Amino acid sequence: MAATYDAIVVGGGHNGLVAAAYLARSGAKTVVLEGRYKTGGAATTEAPWPDAPEFQVTRLSYVMSLLPPTIIRELELERHGYKIYPMGPYYQAFREGGSIKLYADDAKRNHEEVSRWSKKDADAMPRWDAWLEGLADVLGPLLLTVPPNIGSRKPRDLAGTLKLAWSNRGLDVRTIADVTRLMTMSIADLLDDWFESPQVKGALAVNGVIGTWAGPYEPGTAYVMAHHSIGDVGDGHLGNWGFQEGGMGGVSSAIERAARSHGAEIRTNARVARLIIEGGQAAGVLLDDGEEIRARVVVSTLHPRTAFLEQVGAENLPDDFAADIERWKSRSGVVKINLALAELPDFIADPGSNLQEHHSGSVEMAPTIEYIEKAFQEARQGWPATRPFSDGVIPTAFDKALCPEGNHIMSLFTQWVPADWSEEPHTAELEAYADRMIDCYNELAPNFKSSILHRDIVGPYEMEHE
Numbered sequence: 001m002a003a004t005y006d007a008i009v010v011g012g013g014h015n016g017l018v019a020a021a022y023l024a025r026s027g028a029k030t031v032v033l034e035g036r037y038k039t040g041g042a043a044t045t046e047a048p049w050p051d052a053p054e055f056q057v058t059r060l061s062y063v064m065s066l067l068p069p070t071i072i073r074e075l076e077l078e079r080h081g082y083k084i085y086p087m088g089p090y091y092q093a094f095r096e097g098g099s100i101k102l103y104a105d106d107a108k109r110n111h112e113e114v115s116r117w118s119k120k121d122a123d124a125m126p127r128w129d130a131w132l133e134g135l136a137d138v139l140g141p142l143l144l145t146v147p148p149n150i151g152s153r154k155p156r157d158l159a160g161t162l163k164l165a166w167s168n169r170g171l172d173v174r175t176i177a178d179v180t181r182l183m184t185m186s187i188a189d190l191l192d193d194w195f196e197s198p199q200v201k202g203a204l205a206v207n208g209v210i211g212t213w214a215g216p217y218e219p220g221t222a223y224v225m226a227h228h229s230i231g232d233v234g235d236g237h238l239g240n241w242g243f244q245e246g247g248m249g250g251v252s253s254a255i256e257r258a259a260r261s262h263g264a265e266i267r268t269n270a271r272v273a274r275l276i277i278e279g280g281q282a283a284g285v286l287l288d289d290g291e292e293i294r295a296r297v298v299v300s301t302l303h304p305r306t307a308f309l310e311q312v313g314a315e316n317l318p319d320d321f322a323a324d325i326e327r328w329k330s331r332s333g334v335v336k337i338n339l340a341l342a343e344l345p346d347f348i349a350d351p352g353s354n355l356q357e358h359h360s361g362s363v364e365m366a367p368t369i370e371y372i373e374k375a376f377q378e379a380r381q382g383w384p385a386t387r388p389f390s391d392g393v394i395p396t397a398f399d400k401a402l403c404p405e406g407n408h409i410m411s412l413f414t415q416w417v418p419a420d421w422s423e424e425p426h427t428a429e430l431e432a433y434a435d436r437m438i439d440c441y442n443e444l445a446p447n448f449k450s451s452i453l454h455r456d457i458v459g460p461y462e463m464e465h466e
């Protein structure tokens with residue numbers, strides 16, 4: 001007889017684990033079905049070098065933010081091992097000489113840093129920060145709000161729309177206009193409105209393109225920046241980013257422990273082949289090995305195309321909905337380059353391979369907006385960036401347990417290669433791309449290349465298939 005639960009969660013990434021924890025906490029008999037050998041999804045810590053298992057890397061995602069404090073509190077994640085080291089400053093060194101550091105919460109030092117590039121921009125920074133904070137007050141709570149069904153005349157939907165309108169009654173015309181413009185504006189245009197220095201604009205453009213198939217001149221990237229700047233969503237504060245102790249897998253483990261503490265069952269190596277649909281409703285799942293598991297509620301955390309078209313089946317869905325999902329476009333040209341280092345980068349602009357503040361935050365390769373744009377345009381035209389953009393971090397600036405003493409881990413989140421590289425491996429081209437990325441850093445810190453002990457290159461195909 002098929003095992004029966006109140007709720008099945010398909011996928012044991014951090015979202016699936018959070019869903020399971022809440023379901024179990026509310027008393028539902030819940031099981032998580034994870035296809036891989038371990039939970040975590042993209043929030044995972046792994047040892048990618050069999051010859052050097054002492055090096056642990058946060059292989060895909062790499063920094064924490066945007067986890068609502070409400071969830072941290074309600075699931076008591078700190079008790080279950082959630083521990084964040086707040087990141088140091090954003091750091092960019094320049095080939096022409098000099099560097100810039102930007103701090104999440106130190107207006108005085110930001111003024112000093114930005115003044116080195118433009119006095120006018122330094123004076124604009126506090127106004128920019130205040131403006132972003134105003135937007136976060138509006139956007140933060142929205143991220144935890146069920147979207148209203150605008151256009152529906154059902155009483156329940158109308159009530160939902162009115163409730164949202166009422167909760168935003170305090171907003172003025174200017175704030176609403178700013179939020180609306182953000183959705184359609186490019187980060188390059190937005191920054192042009194505020195700043196003049198290419199170095200400062202390059203620094204502030206990073207959040208507009210990170211993880212996005214769009215260069216800084218693309219409409220919508222202004223919103224991407226605002227989204228990433230919100231930080232601690234839910235409670236409406238601008239937040240800092242941070243490193244989880246033990247890498248991003250530590251976040252998943254903490255949530256998994258919380259889910260288990262409420263009685264959720266978590267199964268790995270349990271790949272779901274499809275959902276069982278009866279009378280137009282989900283009634284359970286069928287695993288790859290033929291096992292059937294039944295539940296009144298099935299939550300899927302897989303990509304909507306996989307969930308609806310492959311696992312529910314278009315034949316069980318309204319035609320227009322299935323067509324919308326069929327047309328859903330998600331593209332990425334991200335390559336993760338994880339490095340084991342013998343020593344820290346010794347930057348010409350800020351000499352020394354001893355641990356310094358600029359090693360403790362984001363160590364960027366995004367010197368100007370034009371640099372970032374060129375990397376995107378090349379990928380859009382079908383080849384990998386000649387000089388890629390990178391958001392680099394060195395979590396071992398804080399978390400010494402990830403590698404042997406004296407060594408370091410550096411994680412480079414880089415962009416872009418062509419989006420269709422997700423369809424098949426491009427091993428040799430990825431190696432060459434990684435070489436170029438490393439050369440870019442080596443121009444700024446000449447010990448960089450020779451300090452690399454091991455490297456792990458994860459392209460779009462590997463991300464989707466491993």
Ligand SMILES: Cc1cc2nc3c(=O)[nH]c(=O)nc-3n(C[C@H](O)[C@H](O)[C@H](O)COP(=O)(O)OP(=O)(O)OC[C@H]3O[C@@H](n4cnc5c(N)ncnc54)[C@H](O)[C@@H]3O)c2cc1C
Binds near residue numbers: 035043302
């Ligand atoms: C390279 C990279 C870097 C990123 N960096 C960051 C970052 O630094 N900070 C940040 O906040 N976000 C980052 N993100 C985004 C973040 O990782 C994702 O938003 C997050 O992982 C989504 O979590 P999820 O649980 O929804 O999905 P996933 O993490 O994708 O988890 C889905 C799970 O479902 C499992 N699964 C798939 N198919 C099946 C099946 N048929 N049956 C059962 N299980 C299945 C998978 O194995 C996986 O464990 C990054 C993403 C990538 C790809």
